[in-house]
Amino acid sequence: MNPIKKMVLCVLLTLALIAALASCGGKGDTADPGSADVDTEGKILVAYFSAAENSGVDAVSSASVVTVDGEAKGVSQAVAEMIAEDTGADLFSIRTSTVYPANMGELIDYADKEQDDNARPELTSHIENLDDYATVFIGFPIWWYDMPQVMYSFFDEYDFSGKTIIPFTVHNGSRLSGTPAKIAELEPDATVISDGFTVSMQNAANAAEDVAEWLRGLGF
Numbered sequence: 528m529n530p531i532k533k534m535v536l537c538v539l540l541t542l543a544l545i546a547a548l549a550s551c552g553g554k555g556d557t558a559d560p561g562s563a564d565v566d567t568e569g570k571i572l573v574a575y576f577s578a579a580e581n582s583g584v585d586a587v588s589s590a591s592v593v594t595v596d597g598e599a600k601g602v603s604q605a606v607a608e609m610i611a612e613d614t615g616a617d618l619f620s621i622r623t624s625t626v627y628p629a630n631m632g633e634l635i636d637y638a639d640k641e642q643d644d645n646a647r648p649e650l651t652s653h654i655e656n657l658d659d660y661a662t663v664f665i666g667f668p669i670w671w672y673d674m675p676q677v678m679y680s681f682f683d684e685y686d687f688s689g690k691t692i693i694p695f696t697v698h699n700g701s702r703l704s705g706t707p708a709k710i711a712e713l714e715p716d717a718t719v720i721s722d723g724f725t726v727s728m729q730n731a732a733n734a735a736e737d738v739a740e741w742l743r744g745l746g747f
């Protein structure tokens with residue numbers, strides 16, 4: 528990896544850790560709520576990607592883990608479960624045949640190369656009944672200021688025309704990192720809510736109240 532790029536990311540992650548510890552909660556990037564477009568009545572799906580479920584090891588041994596109510600899990604997974612519990616949504620874990628390194632340094636390098644290659648990791652889990660859902664929450668960690676490449680595979684596979692997509696991210700300083708606009712480009716006939724939820728990995732375990740407040744703001 529380009530050493531300057533790596534240094535910038537390390538500095539960012541360190542500064543973000545300090546900032547995150549100094550603050551709490553995680554609501555963010557809230558310029559345009561757009562909540563009038565949210566259908567809160569129909570069936571809801573929460574789809575998410577978390578490194579911990581795609582590393583070939585248990586969550587504790589993975590590169591990224593948080594403990595909620597005594598259970599270790601991926602950070603995006605934890606937030607996805609909070610949204611699903613609050614809204615009564617179904618949960619869908621995005622899985623890939625790619626086995627991501629369980630070591631953080633190796634994962635950072637691996638994801639950097641994946642992004643440089645504009646890779647499309649193969650999906651091994653598939654939503655069979657997407658037609659059932661009017662509203663789909665879609666969550667992932669920010670990797671290298673963007674979605675993990677597997678999310679590009681995900682948006683290649685599905686057509687969300689006519690549906691409402693509500694993004695959420697976990698991060699270490701980059702917040703939503705412009706990903707709702709990228710999703711809107713990939714899914715031009717979907718309504719993409721710009722008021723996505725975002726929380727730092729340090730605050731994710733205790734984000735349930737912030738998640739609930741955000742959901743009330745969207746009309747749930």
Ligand SMILES: Cc1cc2nc3c(=O)[nH]c(=O)nc-3n(C[C@H](O)[C@H](O)[C@H](O)COP(=O)(O)O)c2cc1C
Pocket residue numbers: 543576577578579590591592600601602603604631634635636638639667668669670671672673697698699700701702727728
């Ligand atoms: C490969 C990689 C790249 C990352 N890049 C960023 C980044 O650019 N900005 C940021 O804020 N956090 C970054 N992070 C931190 C992750 O967003 C954070 O660890 C997240 O909570 C992981 O979620 P997960 O447990 O669901 O995989 C990166 C983490 C990894 C592993």
